[in-house]
Amino acid sequence: MKAKESEKQIDYDLMKRIQGGDMVAFNKIVDRYKDRLMNIIVRMLRSSEEAEDVVQETFCRVYQHRDSFDFRHCFSTWIYTIALNLARNELRKRKRFKFTDIFDMQGKESEIAVEMELPSNLPKAIEAALKTIPEKYQMAFVLRDIQELPYEEVAKIMNIPLGTVKSRVNRARAMLREKLRPRMEEYNALSKGTLLPVSLL
Amino acid sequence: MRCRKVRSCLSAYCRDELSAGRQASVKEHLDRCAGCRREEAVFRELNGSLNTLPEYHVSDDFNTRLLNRIAQERFKETRSRAYLPKRVPIFGWGRLIPAMATACLVLAFVFSGGLGILDNQDQPPTYANNGQGGEYLDDRYKDVQPDQTHVLIQHSQSNWVFQKQVAKANRIRNLMNQLASQSSFGNTAQLAGSGYNYSNRPLIMRLPFDRRTINSTYTTQGVMTAEEAR
Numbered sequence: 523m524k525a526k527e528s529e530k531q532i533d534y535d536l537m538k539r540i541q542g543g544d545m546v547a548f549n550k551i552v553d554r555y556k557d558r559l560m561n562i563i564v565r566m567l568r569s570s571e572e573a574e575d576v577v578q579e580t581f582c583r584v585y586q587h588r589d590s591f592d593f594r595h596c597f598s599t600w601i602y603t604i605a606l607n608l609a610r611n612e613l614r615k616r617k618r619f620k621f622t623d624i625f626d627m628q629g630k631e632s633e634i635a636v637e638m639e640l641p642s643n644l645p646k647a648i649e650a651a652l653k654t655i656p657e658k659y660q661m662a663f664v665l666r667d668i669q670e671l672p673y674e675e676v677a678k679i680m681n682i683p684l685g686t687v688k689s690r691v692n693r694a695r696a697m698l699r700e701k702l703r704p705r706m707e708e709y710n711a712l713s714k715g716t717l718l719p720v721s722l723l
Numbered sequence: 724m725r726c727r728k729v730r731s732c733l734s735a736y737c738r739d740e741l742s743a744g745r746q747a748s749v750k751e752h753l754d755r756c757a758g759c760r761r762e763e764a765v766f767r768e769l770n771g772s773l774n775t776l777p778e779y780h781v782s783d784d785f786n787t788r789l790l791n792r793i794a795q796e797r798f799k800e801t802r803s804r805a806y807l808p809k810r811v812p813i814f815g816w817g818r819l820i821p822a823m824a825t826a827c828l829v830l831a832f833v834f835s836g837g838l839g840i841l842d843n844q845d846q847p848p849t850y851a852n853n854g855q856g857g858e859y860l861d862d863r864y865k866d867v868q869p870d871q872t873h874v875l876i877q878h879s880q881s882n883w884v885f886q887k888q889v890a891k892a893n894r895i896r897n898l899m900n901q902l903a904s905q906s907s908f909g910n911t912a913q914l915a916g917s918g919y920n921y922s923n924r925p926l927i928m929r930l931p932f933d934r935r936t937i938n939s940t941y942t943t944q945g946v947m948t949a950e951e952a953r
Contacts, residue, residue, distance in 0.1 A: 545790070549786060549790070552785075552786055552789060553786070556781050556785060556786075557778065557779070557780050557781065560779045560780060560781050561778060561779050564779040570779060573779070574781055574782060574785065577781060577785075578785070578788065578789050578792065581789055582789070582792060582793060582796070585793055586796075644768075644772045644775075645772055645775045645776050645777065648769070648772055648773070648776060649776065649777070667770075667773055668773060668776065688735075692731070692732075692734060692735065695734040695766070695769075696731075696734070698769065699734075699765065699766065699769065702769065703765075
């Protein structure tokens with residue numbers, strides 16, 4: 523808790539300096555949040571190039587509207603909100619102009635290949651399963667379980683009630699559990715020694 | 724608690740997100756139920772795997788590109804505000820008032836006779852034949868003679884063209900007076916009889932830079948002051 527408070531204070535101090543025109547402070551804010559935002563946006567947009575564009579646009583908006591930042595609110599909530607709104611806009615644009623090309627087919631092939639891999643590649647299995655659950659559950663899960671943001675902050679970022687956030691996170695975990703059930707059971711069996719890997723047979 | 728209820732909150736239990744009472748109830752059930760314990764193990768494994776998920780990073784030149792973009796946007800913003808003139812609407816008062824003022828000036832100029840520029844062309848005095856073998860000064864020359872100049876001078880304060888005419892008239896008058904004084908000049912009587920008295924004619928001049936009205940009387944002896952002329 524104390525660590526969170528100190529993080530908040532650091533963000534406030536940097537924002538004050540940015541409002542005064544200090545570009546060094548702005549650079550520090552960028553270094554603090556660029557990878558965190560990238561982690562979330564990549565998992566939403568499923569493209570690292572587009573995610574980087576969205577992250578860059580986020581920081582541009584932060585700089586443009588630096589004077590309108592309200593110090594009563596949390597800076598991290600503010601920047602995450604901007605980033606997620608931009609990512610949502612990008613997804614809406616994609617839905618309007620949907621292209622099907624060979625790269626989509628290649629993506630599907632890699633998904634199938636992941637499922638055929640050994641259970642030791644669980645992180646990749648989780649990533650693949652995450653892409654298949656609906657966006658609202660995915661976003662709540664990524665913010666809470668991967669980014670480890672508190673429920674209250676997730677509720678402010680997504681602009682939904684606290685109970686709805688908890689419900690969506692719970693549903694996302696259950697969906698992932700169902701999708702990964704066969705792989706998890708196989709993994710557990712391997713780790714306990716009840717199931718030998720195919721290569722050793 | 725039943726297995727269905729316990730399994731619905733197992734993920735929260737594994738993350739210690741339940742209240743103390745609920746947490747104890749679930750723990751009590753797990754002690755008795757092997758199936759729920761297996762589910763708990765799966766959830767704990769899943770939570771542990773989340774820490775091993777790959778982390779995504781931006782490119783190495785991200786900061787540089789971002790700062791360049793911000794600098795460009797600031798430059799555009801500064802340039803548009805500082806260097807481009809404020810747009811004046813085509814039909815706005817900013818353009819209408821000067822246009823109307825210019826039109827009024829032009830109309831005033833036209834109706835005032837163009838300050839007399841087009842009038843009274845610089846015509847040299849002409850000498851006409853009186854039919855008796857002599858010449859006399861054309862009456863038309865009177866139009867630019869000093870006896871009628873006071874009317875024009877009053878209405879044209881800085882008419883340098885007219886002043887030039889007046890000067891020329893004065894020179895000719897002086898010349899005529901000189902010729903008249905010389906007895907060898909045969910036509911002086913005719914010249915004198917032209918009906919125009921070249922001497923002692925008041926000349927009212929109004930200097931453009933001096934608002935005082937100067938009354939000068941020119942005679943063959945020279946210029947007389949106003950007091951002397953009285």
